[in-house]
Amino acid sequence: MYMQIKLNKRTLDDSNITEHEKVLVHYSKLKEKLIINFKDEIYNKIETMKILKEIKDKGYYKLDGYKTFINFILNLNLAKTQVYNYLKIATAMEEGLINDDFVLKNGFNQTLFFIKNRESKTIKKSRQNLIKPLRFQLKNxxxxxxxxxxxxxxxxxxxxxxxxxxxxxxxxxxxxxxxxx
Incomplete structure (x- = not known):
């Protein structure tokens, strides 16, 4: 009543694969890892944005004795500009202006550019002057x-x-x- 199954003896031989094909396979694996790492990094940054926004909005930094949010971020050795850019993105996400996928597809710089060109009640327009300062030397x-x-x-x-x-x-x-x- 038992069915007998015969297996063919096959040996997978690496000798059939050329050196070039091995390099291509290895390169393909490296690219996959790189893409996964970038996505993980972006997800971690998005999570960081949300955490910073909650800490700032709810004033949790005061629990450690910081009087201002700036003192909190400086003590953690975080760059102010980067933190405030993160907060802009987190605010835009909270308002529904963008979502995680938008940040993933477009990256941070494009996302910030998109946000700066949109009208929003809570996101302040940048006060950056687009005209560069003029420098010259006076003789007198x-x-x-x-x-x-x-x-x-x-x-x-x-x-x-x-x-x-x-x-x-x-x-x-x-x-x-x-x-x-």
């Missing part, structure tokens, strides 16, 4: 002291000259070019 110490003390006024004067008194600016430019010769 007295004018340097004046403009340093009145930097916003100097900025106002330069903008006003450029926008509404271009003819005066052109005159100064012409005079300057004649001095060079």
């Amino acid at each position: 110490k007295e004018s340097y002291d004046f403009y340093k003390k009145n930097a916003k006024f100097a900025s106002f004067v330069m903008d006003k000259l450029f926008l509404s008194k271009k003819d005066l600016l052109e005159e100064f430019l012409h005079e300057f070019e004649n001095l060079k010769i």
Whole structure:
């Protein structure tokens, strides 16, 4: 009544696989591990974001005697900018603006860019000025002291000259070019 099953004797031989194929298989495994590690890392960062947000929102940092959240993050040797970027992403997740998959697919920089371009009640717009500061050197110490003390006024004067008194600016430019010769 027993059914007899015969097995073919086959030996899997590595000699049939070329060295190039072995390298390709190994490379493929490394890529898979890398992708898994990146996803794990992103999930860990997302979890970190949520933890930081809860600690900040509920004031848990005060339980350790910290007066401010900034003191808490500095004591943990965390970068302020990174922590506040994490909090922006966590807030956007909480509001339903984005989800975990969005962060996974787009990464952190793209996610932050997306958030900064969206209107939100609780996410503040960045106060970063997109125009880079202008640096130049003055030859006269007295004018340097004046403009340093009145930097916003100097900025106002330069903008006003450029926008509404271009003819005066052109005159100064012409005079300057004649001095060079």
